[in-house]
Amino acid sequence: MGEASEGIKMMAAKSQEQVMALVDKLIATARPSAVYGEPVKSGNYTVITASEVTAAGGFGLGSGSYTGPMSPPLEAKETKNEGRPPQPGQEGEGGGGGGGGGGAFTGRPVAVITIGPAGVEVQPVVDPTKMALAFFTALGAMFMMWGRMRKASRG
Amino acid sequence: MAQPTDWIQWQTINGDPITVGDVTVTPQSQSLTVRWPFGGFVWNRPVAVLVERGGQTERIPIVDTTRMVQLGVLGFGLACAAMAFISLSRQRRDSHG
Numbered sequence: 001m002g003e004a005s006e007g008i009k010m011m012a013a014k015s016q017e018q019v020m021a022l023v024d025k026l027i028a029t030a031r032p033s034a035v036y037g038e039p040v041k042s043g044n045y046t047v048i049t050a051s052e053v054t055a056a057g058g059f060g061l062g063s064g065s066y067t068g069p070m071s072p073p074l075e076a077k078e079t080k081n082e083g084r085p086p087q088p089g090q091e092g093e094g095g096g097g098g099g100g101g102g103g104a105f106t107g108r109p110v111a112v113i114t115i116g117p118a119g120v121e122v123q124p125v126v127d128p129t130k131m132a133l134a135f136f137t138a139l140g141a142m143f144m145m146w147g148r149m150r151k152a153s154r155g
Numbered sequence: 156m157a158q159p160t161d162w163i164q165w166q167t168i169n170g171d172p173i174t175v176g177d178v179t180v181t182p183q184s185q186s187l188t189v190r191w192p193f194g195g196f197v198w199n200r201p202v203a204v205l206v207e208r209g210g211q212t213e214r215i216p217i218v219d220t221t222r223m224v225q226l227g228v229l230g231f232g233l234a235c236a237a238m239a240f241i242s243l244s245r246q247r248r249d250s251h252g
Contacts, residue, residue, distance in 0.1 A: 020193075027195050029197040030168075030199055031170075031186075032168050032169065032170030032171075032199075033170060036182040036184070046175045053198075056197070058194030059194060110201055110217060113182075113204055115180060122218075124219070131224045131225065134225040134228045137232070138231065138232030141236060142235050145240075146239065
């Protein structure tokens with residue numbers, strides 16, 4: 001096997017190692033340390049934030065190599081070397097590779113844990129924007145359904 | 156040979172305990188991990204804190220109020236849509252019958 005093919009194989013193996021390292025970092029999000037923040041002390045109180053975390057990622061790699069007879073050379077008149085007869089097909093090699101990937105990471109605060117003289121309190125974090133979005137989405141869907149029902153009942 | 160449990164994991168994990176005065180708080184989280192070749196998905200959420208004081212341990216659940224309201228509203232909308240669909244189906248059946 002030629003040097004080019006070996007080089008492509010080595011690059012593919014190295015890329016695969018890097019991708020697996022990235023996936024391992026992604027999976028590390030499953031630990032509690034990704035959800036709970038560092039405690040913050042202020043006077044007699046210690047505050048810890050709690051969040052919901054979602055992470056996803058995917059990668060793809062591809063490579064190929066070729067070793068074999070090359071295509072016949074061009075006719076003499078089509079080359080700059082006019083008058084020289086075409087050479088028989090020679091052994092050659094080639095190859096290529098590519099890859100890509102993507103991912104997403106989201107975080108949303110869920111609660112705040114307060115440790116103080118009165119004890120431990122867990123206070124939920126309420127997001128009115130998300131509630132309003134859910135409400136209007138449901139309302140819009142119900143209106144659409146109602147409109148279709150009216151159309152169907154008339155038809 | 157890779158087992159399905161290697162691809163999908165649903166687990167509750169205790170974090171590192173935090174001690175403040177005479178109170179020790181251990182955070183608890185729940186995670187869903189889906190792993191496939193060259194990729195993965197992780198959903199991790201807080202579920203409770205374990206409070207240890209004076210030799211007694213109390214579990215305080217963490218309620219995700221925003222998510223509960225979202226699911227409630229969307230669930231109500233789906234229920235209305237389902238009822239409307241059933242009502243329409245019955246009307247059509249009665250009109251054809």
